Amino acid sequence: MKRLRALLVAICAGTMLFTMVDAKAARPSLILTAEGVEAIRQSRQTRQTYSLFEASLEDAKTRVERSIAEGVLVPTPVDPGGGYTHERHKENYKVIHDAGILFQLLGDKRYLRHATDLLLAYAEIYEDLPLHPAQKRQSPGKLFWQNLNESVWLVHVVQGFDAIADALSDKDRATIEDHLLRPVADFLSLQNPETFQKIHNHGTWAAAGVGMTGYALHDPSLVERALLGLTGDGTSGFLAQLDQLFSPDGYYTEGPYYQRYALMPFVLFAQAIDHNEPDRKIFEHRDGVLLKAIDATIQQSYAGKFFPINDAIKEKGLDTQELVYAVAAAFTRTGRNDLLSIADYQGKTVLTGDGLAVARAVSEGAGQSFAFRTMMLRDGPDGDQGSLAILRMGDGPMAQTIVAKNTSQGMGHGHFDKLSYILYDNGREILTDYGAARFLNVPSKDGGRYLLENQSWAKQTIAHNTLVVNESSQFGGDWKRAQKYWPTVRYFEAGERLNVVSASLENAYPDTVIERTVVQLDHPAFAAPLLIDVMSASSQEKTTFDLPFYFDGQIVGFSGALQANTESRKPLGQAHGYQHLWVEATGQPTDGPIRFSWLNARRFYTLHAVAPEKTKPVFVRTGANDPDFNLRDQQGLILRSNGRKAVRFLSVIEPHGIYNPAAEFTAGSDSQIARIDHVFEAGADLIKIEMKTGEIIRLAISNDPDSEKTHRILSAGHEWAWRGFVTVLEEE
């Protein structure tokens, strides 16, 4: 299969070379095109201006005018991320980009002059620069501490160049091409083959920079290098990355935080390809995987922020610049009006023909709410390496959303958190994912890098809402081993009132199989949907199973007696993240149901757990063994079962009530559920939820994807029969 693909790619490459020689598209021809410039000029000449576009134009003007006032500042690279020279070179690439585009759109020669001066200043020094003095362990740059930044720099700068190239003197153009752009492109490819050939977002950025430089310099060899890799056989390069980094559903294996970042070079370079070689139909490649990836990126968000799975900065969301480009590219290619609501949320657009179209449509009121939906994003190049399931119930931004992470490892930034989930409700994150331990670009926090605690805590299994076996992380915390395995998705169904996903995981622990079924149920007896979660595991040995729930909010109720560690605290364990958890309180081992309530902002939540016999509840809080105060505060409840070979945890999470201290109004702070019973028999789960009103809700889970088979379960003398994986049983 892989060889076939390589072959096809090689054939395409031949075509490409042929086309290239022929077609020197009129500059600019990367993201901004000559047609786009014409449309924008015309629109502005006829005074048809649109606020989103004008706001972005003003931003660019402000940036460039400030830079003109400051003068040409191209300092010798010294500082790591967050430091002066780092930020200056970042700012400069934006200035060169914006100045070039403003020159095209407004015709003001001051912008041409400033872009030229900056480019010449870089051309003056670039070739003689040594590797950056604060170089990162891997892949150093020259202008920046890592060459990833240098690729991003090139992707922007070459666009600025492309916009002014035809207005430059031959001498200046040659200087910039020969002493800056080509050397940077060579540095990022020939001199850094390891990064360049990686199937990884760093490689995509490099390919985009090199390939766009190829188009701008009318140099097909650079384009070929970018598309097919250094060896030219398509085993690396942009097309291989497009084939391998996204799943057929447009899921990016590292998760949404890196997806939105990785997306940008894909979207930019693809547009440049589309503008220079439309016959490639790059946006139709692999059944339109790039457009699917843009949609998937937006789908992987709640209340404007991306799901913080894997290494992720939690503040990152839909207003990120990367997605501004993606929305504009997708809107003109799909006509999807619901993308306009995202553009509106972003409050800006790109200064291209696509951006103008977005701004116009928003101004004309064509926007619709983004179509967030329940979906399963398969992981892996062929879609067979697990999945991310997104269960949604309700409309709009407050809709309850469950994110079940049954994906593959996602490489080095992946967390050992298979079968975990996040619960969002009422506009907030209720059962949380810690995200990454990192303070982006803060020099005092290890230069803004991932902190040691990212490894020792954030990646570990115990830091997530999933089962931990014998106090150790999945795959022993070895990501390279983890990379070889993924959960098996047993079942997925999206319905009007019931969503379900079920997956199993082997290999994560020796001789242990773990299964989890997550149901989202909208039932008239409840004001908000229930989350119903059956987590089971079996092992060969007597085992300690820990099932954590990291909640956000204030504890307002617990069903049993708690032994609180009021006078002294100790960590829960020694390794695999356990060393970072203070034990706040311990409950008595219990055979009965556990009930725990917390208050998050304006709503109450109750976890009803039917756990294995003698399960011990443990309240924990992050912060132990954190001498540098690198961890954020996070509370959790761990259900600990000790000394059993097999366990089955039923957890029902019930949102209820309203807490409004501003209006001094509180209602429904008590759970509506009186009692929950759980029967597991002949492979099927029967869950009985008894309301305080006396009403009874029964849910049956057959654990059998065969939709035709009839299942039967006997409970309290009554035989229940049903078809399907999961169903709400109705009394006859």
Added chain:
Amino acid sequence: MKRLRALLVAICAGTMLFTMVDAKAARPSLILTAEGVEAIRQSRQTRQTYSLFEASLEDAKTRVERSIAEGVLVPTPVDPGGGYTHERHKENYKVIHDAGILFQLLGDKRYLRHATDLLLAYAEIYEDLPLHPAQKRQSPGKLFWQNLNESVWLVHVVQGFDAIADALSDKDRATIEDHLLRPVADFLSLQNPETFQKIHNHGTWAAAGVGMTGYALHDPSLVERALLGLTGDGTSGFLAQLDQLFSPDGYYTEGPYYQRYALMPFVLFAQAIDHNEPDRKIFEHRDGVLLKAIDATIQQSYAGKFFPINDAIKEKGLDTQELVYAVAAAFTRTGRNDLLSIADYQGKTVLTGDGLAVARAVSEGAGQSFAFRTMMLRDGPDGDQGSLAILRMGDGPMAQTIVAKNTSQGMGHGHFDKLSYILYDNGREILTDYGAARFLNVPSKDGGRYLLENQSWAKQTIAHNTLVVNESSQFGGDWKRAQKYWPTVRYFEAGERLNVVSASLENAYPDTVIERTVVQLDHPAFAAPLLIDVMSASSQEKTTFDLPFYFDGQIVGFSGALQANTESRKPLGQAHGYQHLWVEATGQPTDGPIRFSWLNARRFYTLHAVAPEKTKPVFVRTGANDPDFNLRDQQGLILRSNGRKAVRFLSVIEPHGIYNPAAEFTAGSDSQIARIDHVFEAGADLIKIEMKTGEIIRLAISNDPDSEKTHRILSAGHEWAWRGFVTVLEEE
């Protein structure tokens, strides 16, 4: 003086009785007046509608229509706050109020019928009701667990009655008057003399209910009882409360959280007085103290939330219903257009003529930003019991604001936190006040009452940003003793670039004098104003002085070595709140300056402290001895000086930089200050701030309010001379 006031009041009372007999104002005549009804009807008939008013009208309709659909539900009182019957009776008073007003405005008899039915249902049961079964220790009600709620109930219900009274049959009217309103009024006054005669907001609510009932029932004896108290001599009652509860600057001694609550009965009853007896000129009483109190309430807020000093729920802010009434009353009486921005923020107004005027002005775009300003609100009936100083620098809602609490104790809800301050900056609370330990109306949290931790933690001195002497609270934590003393305000000055307040405190600790000077300095060398704080204390004995800074955010830097308690934690102390603090880390005792940086949302903050020799920094976190998880998480840095008789702490708080993880941009995360020196000589402080750029800023504090005197200080061979309490010294 007091006797003179009582005499004057008695004379006024005579006049009042005379006026009363004469003037039966046409109903409605409480808050909604016949003139108001006319204006509103006319405005609506001519289709001049205003969104703020219409939105409020719709809210009322929704409420009443829902209640009509539910039917007349007047359950036997059983539940405490947050429980069903409690919330039902609360809802009912709003329904009766709204239904009466809607009947007046819209003329729909369904509203008349529903209000009448509810009133008759209450009249049916009220007299036979026993005291509430879940009664609070003090002052139980009959419909509610405390009679405060019953007063609030009456204040609303009597307005509904007033609006429908003329449309009722004589029989129904008599039933409601004789078996409901008069019995409730008597219950709240004659049968609860202790509450009724208290100079306290519970008393004001009772007086307002009784007095408004008097006007509605045309019964001058009730009005007299409300105005002059049970004995009729003016030593208690509404006028005494108006004279004693507000300071001449309109500050309410319990602080803004209770001020906005206390304000409502004042504002409502005053309007009723004004409408029935305009000659009283009640809004001009005491130089317009009520209007000053309304302004002061708004001034005591930041980013829409009230300063959380004393027992305060931090979520409470300007959109509270109480202030909706106050803004409407103040707008028509002052014409201040800046009040309209508050009405706009509230998004609603009252259904009266005043409300119509507000809504119209907002619609017409007359609104201006509220004039937040630097000010000192004197405390005490005569303004001589300390003050709350509000220092502001910058414009708009992000303006830096320092709240220096040099007030009197503020009775039983007061905290032992004299000379403490709160720092707000960039739209957020940076150095924080814990507020109250309470979850309003959450039954599982002790019925929503103040929790035990409110006493054991929230009120204690160590819970605040002020000096603690020998690990004990001010006045030994005895509020009745504390009530007798207050800080002396030594100096206050508000300027363009420099604000300052200085106060001293004796009596809080035996033989100990504490002084604090807080300066807010806007200097061109800094992007944001500096807070400069000199805290000194002297005692007769060797003493432990603890100076805490409770910060919100993530620790990003500390100047010295820290011994972090990574493997086990212990509380800092045993009592006075110390038992609730975990010791997270301890620094080495140091003679040099201490520098501590933290990150709050998008800005960095550095505390530069020049502390007494051998001061030990201690990082603490709330949560120890909190078995019921009643405390919120709060971190602090305590500077501990041990074994000295006198101390002088200089603290400079410097906001700097920007952290924007969404845009991946960080700058200025390092302090701009290289070094700070502090010389104290001949009673004056010389503070030298050396910037990393080499620039030097010198601040001199003479500690002498005499503005004429010339002060001199010798530092490093140079003599500096200046006039005034505080000044920035300029090199000659």
